Amino acid sequence: MEQETKVEISQALGNIQMVSQGKYLGLPMVVTRSKQQLFGYIKDIIQQRLKRWKNKLLSAAGKEVELKSVALVMPTYMMSCFKLPKKLCKEINSIMANYWWGEGNGKNKMHWTSWSKMSLDWKTGGLGFKDLGAFNTALLGKQVWRLLTQPNLLVSKVLTNRYHPKESFFKCKVPENASWIWKGLMGARQLIEKGVRRRIGNGKSTKIWEDSWIPDNHQGKVTTHKPQGCNLVKVDEMII
Template sequence: MYKTMLANRIKGVIDLLIGEEQTAFISGRHILDGPLIVSESAAWMKASKGKGFFLKVDFEKAYDMSFALSRGLRQGDPLSPFLFILVMEALNVALNSAKEDGTIQGIRLPNNGPEISHVFYADDALLMGEWSIINALNVVRILRCFDLASGLKINFNKSCLYGIGLDTFDMELGALIFNCQIGLFPFIHLGIPIGANMSRVSSWKPISDKFKARLSGWKERTLSFGGRLTLIKAVLGSIPTYYLSLFKAPVKVIKELESIRRRFLWGNTRDGRGIAWVKWADVIAQKSAGGCGVGSIRDMNLSLLAKWIWRFRKEPAALWAKVINAIHTQPRKFSGIPVNKKINGVWLKINSIEDDMLKENISMEKLCRANVGNGVKKSQKDVLLRIDSSVGLGGGSGEGGQSQVFYFLNFNNCVLFWQIVV
C-alpha cells in the first residue's frame, strides 16, 4: 500500500526531475517519440551527407549475472520503474554536461535546433553523434564511469554500432573502440525499423507474417463466427497498431491485411471458399451505422498519424517537436506544420495524410483548431470561456450566452479568459 502511495506521489513531480531524452513511465511522453527523433536525425544526416554513428547500448539484465539476496524492490513493484529511470538520469546528465562543454558532439541539427546525442526508453539507450575518434573515446569513458558508479553493467559485446557516411575502415575502428558488433541500416529500435523505406511492401512483411500466424487455419475450423469476429478485432488492436502509429502503410499492404482478415472471417480454407454473407464495407462499419464494428485498417492508420499533427501543435516545447522544427522549415498547406520535402523521412509521410483526408472531404485545418489566449497561465480555479464563431452572445442559453457571462463575472475568485477559436 505505501509503495503505491509513494508511486502516485512521485508521478506528479517525476517529469521535473527526468530529462526530456527519457520517454518511459512519464505522463505525456510516448514510446514512439524516441524512434521518431532517431529516424528524422538519420534522414537529415543522410540528406546532408554527414558522418555519424549510432550506438545501441545493451545493459546486462538480472538473469545475466548472479547476486546476493538483500532488501529491495521486487520486479513489478509500482515504485521500481521510477527509481530505475532516476538512476538512468545520471547517465543523461553526464552526457548532456559533456555535450555542453564540448567533450562529446551529438548530431547538430540546423536552424538553431537541438543537438541530439542520446534517447532513452527505460534501459533501452541509443547514443548518437558526429563521427570522430575523440568523440567515440569520450563516449566510452562516460559509459565506463556510469557503469562503475551505478552498477548497471554495459555489455559492449552485445551492443551494436551503426554508421552513416562511414567507410569500412571507420566502422571497424569504431567497433574496436566500443568493443561492440557492427550493424547495418536499417536496424530495429524499440521494435521500429530505423532507416527503412516503409513505402516498400517488403518492409511490412513482419506485420503480415504475424497476421497470418495469429489468424491461423486451425482457428477457422474451431471458432464460431462470433469467435472469429472477436479475434479479428483483437488482432487489429494489438499487432499492427504500433507500426501504424508511426508509418503510413502502402495501399497494397492494407489490401493484403484486409484480405487476410476477410478470408479468416468467412472461413476460407485450402479445401474451399467460405460464403461472404454481407459486404466487407458493412463488416468494418461502426455498430451505430449497422456494421460489425471491425474497423478499417486504413482509417485507423490515418487517425493514428493525424495524432502526431495534433501533438505537434499541442506540445511545441517537446524534444521531438524541436527536432521537427529544426529539420523541416517549410510550412505546408495549413500553417504551423513544417515539411521539408528534401528530407525523405517519417515526418514527410505523416504529413501526406492531409491529401488522403481531403479525398474523404475531411479538412485537417478544421480538425486542428487553435485557441488564441492572452499568455497568462491559468489555474484550476480559472474559468475558460470558449467562443466559437458559430455561437453568438445574444442568447442566454448558448455556450457563450449573456447569462453565462454574467454568472462567470460575478463568480468569486474567478479569472475570466476570453478565447476565440480561429
C-alpha cells in the same frame, strides 16, 4: 556506413558490439527506401498468425475477438509512425475477411457481405471492425497534435528545424526527399487542420482573415470578406 568506420566507432566507444539489422517494437531499426522491406512483413506476420488459429473450431464471436484483439492490434505501432499504402490495407482486409468467412476443400467460402459493411459501427449494422485506412490517419493525427501542443519535445524540435523552421506546420511544403515519417504526418495534416483553432492570447501572432481562430465556426475563419480600405491584419488590433 562502411565496415571500417563501424569498427573505428565501436573501438572509440569502448569496444561496443556491432549488431546487424534488427527490430524494435515491431519496426525495423534501419528504414530503407523499400516499401516492401518496411511494410511487407506486416502482412506476412498477420497471415502467419491467422494460419495458426483453427477457425473451424471457433464460433463467430471467437473469430471476432481474435481479429479485433490480435490481428488489428499488431500493426498499430507501425500505423502511428507511417502511412500504410492503400494496397496493403486492402490486402490485410482481404486476409481477415477470408479468415472470418472460413474455407472449405482448400478454397475460400463465399463472402456474403463486403468488409466495408462489416467495418461499420454496431448501430449502423456492422460488426465494428476498424477501417485500417481511417485508423491509420487517426493515429498519425494524434502524433501531429502531440507535435503541435508539445513543441519542447526533442522530436518536435528536430522535425520543426528540419522541415518548417520558419513556416507554420499547416502551410509548409513537403519536400520530395522527406522521410516516410514526415510524409505520413503530412497525410493527417488536413484532418487536424479542420478541427484545430488558434489560441488568441495577446492576438499579435494571429491573422484575422487567414488563420482559424473562431471556436464556433465550421472552418474557424472569418466568413465575411475583408472590406476595402481595411488595414486590420492581426487580432490584437481589434482588442480594445
